[in-house]
Each structure stands twice: as structure tokens, then as C-alpha cells.
Amino acid sequence: MCGREKAKVTKCLFPVAGLGTRFLPVTKEIAKEMLPLVNRPIISYGVEEALASGCSDIIMITGRAKRSIEDYFDRSFELEQLLKARGKDELHDMVVGISNLAEILYVRQREPLGLGHAVLCGEPFCRGEYFGVVLPDDVFVGDVPVMSQLIDVHDRLGGTVVALERVPRGDVSRYGIVRSEVVEGGIHRILDMVEKPSVDEAPGEYAIMGRYVLSPSVFPLLAERRLGAGGEIQLTDALRRLAETEPVWGVVYQGRRFDCGTQKGWLAANVQLALEDPDLRKVVLDVVKASQ
Numbered sequence: 001m002c003g004r005e006k007a008k009v010t011k012c013l014f015p016v017a018g019l020g021t022r023f024l025p026v027t028k029e030i031a032k033e034m035l036p037l038v039n040r041p042i043i044s045y046g047v048e049e050a051l052a053s054g055c056s057d058i059i060m061i062t063g064r065a066k067r068s069i070e071d072y073f074d075r076s077f078e079l080e081q082l083l084k085a086r087g088k089d090e091l092h093d094m095v096v097g098i099s100n101l102a103e104i105l106y107v108r109q110r111e112p113l114g115l116g117h118a119v120l121c122g123e124p125f126c127r128g129e130y131f132g133v134v135l136p137d138d139v140f141v142g143d144v145p146v147m148s149q150l151i152d153v154h155d156r157l158g159g160t161v162v163a164l165e166r167v168p169r170g171d172v173s174r175y176g177i178v179r180s181e182v183v184e185g186g187i188h189r190i191l192d193m194v195e196k197p198s199v200d201e202a203p204g205e206y207a208i209m210g211r212y213v214l215s216p217s218v219f220p221l222l223a224e225r226r227l228g229a230g231g232e233i234q235l236t237d238a239l240r241r242l243a244e245t246e247p248v249w250g251v252v253y254q255g256r257r258f259d260c261g262t263q264k265g266w267l268a269a270n271v272q273l274a275l276e277d278p279d280l281r282k283v284v285l286d287v288v289k290a291s292q
């Protein structure tokens with residue numbers, strides 16, 4: 001596949017219909033994707049990453065209690081007019097800028113049947129073409145957007161590509177774990193994978209993190225609606241079967257990941273990123289100092 005015309009991955013799915021049980025009670029009524037990460041909602045980091053990686057069409061798979069995501073990326077005329085009338089031009093431009101960020105389509109996943117099912121809900125928009133998937137709980141910070149690192153490998157080698165990270169043995173049951181062989185620096189060919197294995201069942205030490213470039217061949221596999229870990233339709237199970245017929249690559253991504261899907265991870269991400277912000281660093285340090 002080397003040397004072929006640069007494949008276009010222009011569509012990106014954002015499955016955000018999960019219940020967010022690890023964030024209860026907040027997620028009883030609030031979308032965890034709308035919680036602030038320093039100065040903007042968690043979801044905007046993923047959207048900015050997809051856009052910076054060349055994906056122009058964003059498709060959100062939403063569910064109950066996720067309306068605020070649609071409202072956030074929509075125009076808000078009343079607020080815009082009010083800010084204009086009060087001479088708050090900078091804030092006005094920021095608010096308008098958010099609604100101009102991207103064309104976003106919304107699809108409802110009526111029942112949270114699992115990540116695999118959420119991806120299947122995006123099929124009408126991605127039929128016949130490779131597409132990106134961003135799980136916005138995983139926030140990546142670094143020089144080169146992680147989605148663009150995956151798209152680069154897809155452009156060179158073709159096929160499906162997932163982001164990989166080596167995880168401690170004790171953490172394997174939280175992730176999809178792969179068995180793979182290294183083909184070149186930082187790139188693995190994936191031979192097998194298991195969703196949320198026990199330590200004894202884990203086929204390796206690399207875990208799939210929340211970024212994918214997927215082959216459209218995954219849709220018929222997902223459409224079989226086989227149930228996997230947790231009684232859900234798992235994307236990992238479909239990818240495992242896909243790897244039997246098509247190449248599935250793993251990229252050990254460059255950058256840092258913050259797991260904003262749990263209260264502890266979200267808090268740690270806020271503290272760390274605030275410490276790296278010239279305006280906020282002193283605030284955090286002063287609080288810590290005062291508490292000692």
C-alpha cells in the first residue's frame with residue numbers, strides 16, 4: 001500500500017452515549033464530556049484534535065442527558081447579542097468561534113448497548129470509507145495530535161489503526177489488551193486482543209486507548225451484535241475478528257494521556273494542566289502551600 005494516494009480520513013465519530021457510571025452522581029444529569037478541563041469542556045479537546053488531524057466531519061453518537069453537548073457547539077444568539085451590547089467583544093468572538101468550529105452531526109444511540117453498538121450507529125455516515133473514532137474521555141496533549149499519528153500510519157500502511165499504550169499488569173482489566181509483534185519503531189501488527197481481561201488472561205502488556213482509524217469492514221461484524229465483556233457489544237471483539245482478514249496496526253502514540261473518565265483522573269488532569277498554565281500555576285501552588 002506504500003506510495004498510494006494519501007487516503008482521506010475526513011469523518012470522525014465521537015461515541016458519547018455512555019452512562020458514565022464511574023462519575024456518578026454528577027453524570028445523573030450532566031454529560032461528563034461537558035465537565036471543565038481547565039478552561040474548556042473535555043469534549044472540545046477531542047474535537048480540536050480531530051479537526052487538527054484533517055477530519056472535517058464530526059459525528060457525535062449521543063444519548064440521554066447529553067443535550068448540553070449539542071447546545072455547546074450550537075449558536076447562542078441571546079448570549080451573543082447580550083455580549084455584543086455590553087461591549088464584551090472578546091467573549092462574543094469566543095462564543096461565536098465555538099459554534100463555527102465544525103459541522104457536527106448528531107445521532108442518538110437509543111440504548112447504551114456498548115461502544116461497538118455506538119460505532120455501529122455511525123454506519124450511515126461512514127459507509128464504504130475509513131473513519132476516525134475519538135473517545136473524548138481520553139484527552140491527549142502533545143506536539144502532534146494522536147489522531148493524526150494514526151492517520152499517518154493508515155496513509156502509509158493502509159488498514160485499521162489503534163492507539164496503544166503500555167500499561168502496568170495490575171491495570172489490564174480496565175482496557176482492551178493486545179497481543180502484537182513490532183513491525184517498526186512504535187508500530188505493532190496486532191494479532192489478537194481481549195477486552196478487559198483478568199491479569200492471567202491478558203495476551204500482552206499494551207492497551208488500546210481511545211483513538212482509532214477503522215475500516216468500514218468493521219460494520220458487518222458489529223451488526224452481528226455479539227455480546228462481550230459486561231454484556232455489551234464491544235468494539236474490541238469486532239476488531240479481533242477484523243484482524244483475521246485485514247491488517248490492524250497499533251501505534252504507540254507520542255504524547256501524554258489524561259483519563260478524564262473517572263473523578264480521580266479528571267481531577268489529576270485539571271491540576272496538572274493548571275500547573276502548566278502560566279496564569280493558573282500560582283493558584284494551584286498557593287492552595288497546596290496553604291494546606292500544608
Ligand code: UTP
Binds near residue numbers: 016017114135
Ligand atoms: P466507557 O466504557 O468509558 O463507558 O465508554 P461510559 O459509560 O462512558 O463510562 P462508565 O464506564 O460507565 O463510567 C467508552 C466510550 O464509549 C461511549 C462512552 O460515551 C465513551 O466515550 N459509549 C459507551 C457509548 O457511546 N455507548 C455505549 O453504549 C457505551
